[in-house]
Amino acid sequence: MRTSIILAAAIAAALPAMAQNPETLQADPQAATDKPKFEIKPTGRILMDAGAFISPDKDLFKDGFAIPDVRLGAKMKYGKWDAKIDVGFAYGKVGLKDLSIGYTFNEQNILKVGSFIHQFGLQSATSSSMKPTMEEPISNSVFNDARQIGVQYEYNGDKFLATASFHVEPSATNYILRPTQFTQEGYGVRSRLVYRPFHEAGKMVQVGISGAFGTPQRYGDPDTHNAFQFAANFPSRIQQISALKADVTDAKNLFKLSPELLLSYQRLALESQYFWVNVNRRNGLSAYNAQGAYVTLRGMLLGNGYTYDSVGGGIATPAPKTLELVLNYNYTSLTDASAGIYGGRLNDFSATLNYQINKYMIARLHYSYTHTWDGSPNPTSLSAIMARLQVIF
Secondary structure (H helix, E strand, O other), X not given: OHHHHHHHHHHHHHHHHHOOOHHHHHHOHHHHHHOOOEEEEEEEEEEEEEEEEEOOOOOOOOOEEEEEEEEEEEEEEEOOEEEEEEEEEEOOEEEEEEEEEEEEOOOOEEEEEEEEOOOOOHHHHOOHHHOOOXXXXXXXXXXXXXXXXXXXXXXXXXXXXXXXEEEEOHHHHOOOOOHHHOOOOOEEEEEEEEEEEEEEOOEEEEEEEEEEEEOOEOOOOOOOOOEEEEEEXXXXXXXXXXXXXXXXXXXXXXXXXXXXXXXXXXXXXXXXXXXXXXXXXXXXXXXXXXXXXXXXXXXXEEOOOOOEEOOOOEEOOOOOOOEEEEEEEEEEEEEEXXXXXXXXXXXXXXXXXXXXXXXXXXXXXXXXXXXXXXXXXXXXEEEEEEEEEEEEO
């Protein structure tokens, strides 16, 4: 948390430098036309969910309503500089979300520093509330990372997109570190490389691969800083119930790779990503391996076809009055018998209807069937019918 406070103070101190000097503009009217304007825009979102669940463990999965995410923030822009501050309220807690400053050298080169989600595959293109599957594929929630404090460079060319990031572990935004603990803080590097020979509206072909390296993260109380934890809940924000979990202790370092594929023609689109993770361990213990993958088929029932987001490297948010059907299959395995770790395996099938009411409102109707086995707790299954109304600006 101390790191986040320092970062917020730095951004607040930088904002006046982004703004225009009124005295200069008054003395030289011509300067007013030459200099860029300082722009600030409020941002926010509200998610309202309702759900009904069928499961052998009905005591765990209660039908109900929830407001799982409320956010308020601001976006600022001055010439080539931009900044974002986002504060969220969820499950009775208030916390900082995105907190960043960016500099756009030109259309192809962008630098960003702060606390944000660094690019790693197709899911980097959309925020958590804008996933076409309503809830992100479980493989991505397990093997990708939440917001991390760091710096990211992006090259956004016509046929190629490339990013390079250096960051510290996600828990750096949640815990106050004593001076002696800063040397223990986990760090990582990652990169995403994408080749996109076609990315115009109605015709997209994209292949890519992401890779990452990381050192052990905060673990236990007292903190041993020698482990990685992989975990995911069942795909619902109404009930936060654990589906998979693996604690990999005595960790030395982590490597992960993730190839991706995007194909789209007119009103149809296919998105897919595979994740492979390897954790090397100390004290003669066998390395731990985990994997997962998802395939998403998207079809536009109402609308003119899909368009492309070049900065995010993925399909852009559909236009207002668009109705979309999204089918998704996900497989995730956190069990590695050779390492003696049984984190569980999971299959998930889902179908989602997304209607873009207008520029600021989206309605979603979602059905999913999720089955877990080969882990703890005992094997279980969940059928979920959920609806969401979201407001975002």
